[in-house]
Amino acid sequence: MIIPAVMLENVVKRYPLTRALDGVNLTIESGKVVGLLGHNGSGKTTLLKIIAGLRTPTSGQVRVLGMAPGLETKKRVAFLPEVNTFYNWMTVDDLLKFVKSFHPDLDLEKTAELKAFMNLKGESKIGALSKGQQARLKLIVGLARQADLLLLDEPLAGIDPPSRAKILHALVGELRQEGQTVVISTHEVKEAEPIFDHVIFLRQGRVALEGEAEALRAETGHSMEELFGEVLE
Amino acid sequence: MQFEIDERQPIYRQIVETLIRQIARGFWPPGGKLPSIREVAAAARVNPNTVSRAFQELERTGLVATRRGEGTFVTTNTQVIKDYREKTARALWTDFLGKIRELGLTNEEIQRLLAELKEDE
Numbered sequence: 001m002i003i004p005a006v007m008l009e010n011v012v013k014r015y016p017l018t019r020a021l022d023g024v025n026l027t028i029e030s031g032k033v034v035g036l037l038g039h040n041g042s043g044k045t046t047l048l049k050i051i052a053g054l055r056t057p058t059s060g061q062v063r064v065l066g067m068a069p070g071l072e073t074k075k076r077v078a079f080l081p082e083v084n085t086f087y088n089w090m091t092v093d094d095l096l097k098f099v100k101s102f103h104p105d106l107d108l109e110k111t112a113e114l115k116a117f118m119n120l121k122g123e124s125k126i127g128a129l130s131k132g133q134q135a136r137l138k139l140i141v142g143l144a145r146q147a148d149l150l151l152l153d154e155p156l157a158g159i160d161p162p163s164r165a166k167i168l169h170a171l172v173g174e175l176r177q178e179g180q181t182v183v184i185s186t187h188e189v190k191e192a193e194p195i196f197d198h199v200i201f202l203r204q205g206r207v208a209l210e211g212e213a214e215a216l217r218a219e220t221g222h223s224m225e226e227l228f229g230e231v232l233e
Numbered sequence: 234m235q236f237e238i239d240e241r242q243p244i245y246r247q248i249v250e251t252l253i254r255q256i257a258r259g260f261w262p263p264g265g266k267l268p269s270i271r272e273v274a275a276a277a278r279v280n281p282n283t284v285s286r287a288f289q290e291l292e293r294t295g296l297v298a299t300r301r302g303e304g305t306f307v308t309t310n311t312q313v314i315k316d317y318r319e320k321t322a323r324a325l326w327t328d329f330l331g332k333i334r335e336l337g338l339t340n341e342e343i344q345r346l347l348a349e350l351k352e353d354e
Binding site: 031032033165169172173174193194195196197213214215217218221222223224225226 | 238240241242243244245271274275277278279280281282283286
């Protein structure tokens with residue numbers, strides 16, 4: 001039996017004033033490209049952080065690559081936050097060396113290939129990069145790690161629309177490692193939907209609908225973009 | 234190689250249908266090599282997993298076969314292609330006839346209209 005990449009059982013996350021996740025049950029099969037879809041505040045980021053082991057749920061069970069989230073899973077999971085956490089005074093190459101120092105699995109050969117693909121120069125100062133270039137840099141860091149599970153929180157934010165499709169396509173095509181599971185949170189459903197194997201619609205901290213994208217198309221005659229409007233309004 | 238994808242319908246099925254049409258028309262000739270899963274995924278801008286599923290489906294029709302490490306090839310059995318072409322045409326024809334009959338046309342009238350059909354119509 002293949003172990004699912006992620007299993008959540010009745011996961012609740014309460015913050016002092018809000019309930020970010022309100023009983024989430026979920027299984028993500030290994031090797032799939034999964035769309036985590038929802039409006040701002042629906043709980044997408046909290047869910048990704050729990051899977052990444054950066055937050056602990058208030059209650060419920062979490063299994064990542066068959067284990068409880070911890071040091072062992074963190075070595076095999078790459079999480080790319082939406083907010084930028086890089087130091088502006090570093091150059092692109094400084095940053096990659098810096099990341100390599102605490103993530104030894106970072107593949108420097110692959111970062112060179114990725115820099116070329118993303119049109120980024122190693123000597124550029126991070127502070128001087130545009131928002132779109134910083135988003136590309138973040139993707140380089142995530143994609144160059146040999147992670148079994150890649151979690152991307154709104155990776156398209158800041159990237160110009162014509163480049164989005166190209167980057168998304170490369171993300172599930174030549175840039176993805178064999179068998180890697182990828183979870184992408186986004187509300188840009190139109191551009192991203194052709195790459196999803198599986199979609200999860202999140203609404204107010206609950207799974208409003210989930211399933212295999214192709215099965216949902218066959219059952220409803222709707223695109224994922226149309227379902228997004230229907231399920232989440 | 235071009236793929237028009239309608240996101241409201243299963244994508245793998247549209248890829249299967251497109252490839253069958255192209256094989257029937259001889260765009261991919263008998264014994265010829267099909268593009269790889271990655272090439273089709275890039276052309277259609279979809280997930281390679283989806284294309285892989287389409288290829289499995291296509292193999293089930295007998296129109297293509299995958300040789301390990303070499304790629305996917307169109308069958309050299311032209312009879313299989315011919316049968317599939319006619320089967321597809323018959324399915325389209327049945328669908329079309331149903332709509333025509335809803336107009337109340339008799340077989341004679343349908344045949345007369347067909348006989349008047351020009352090659353470029």
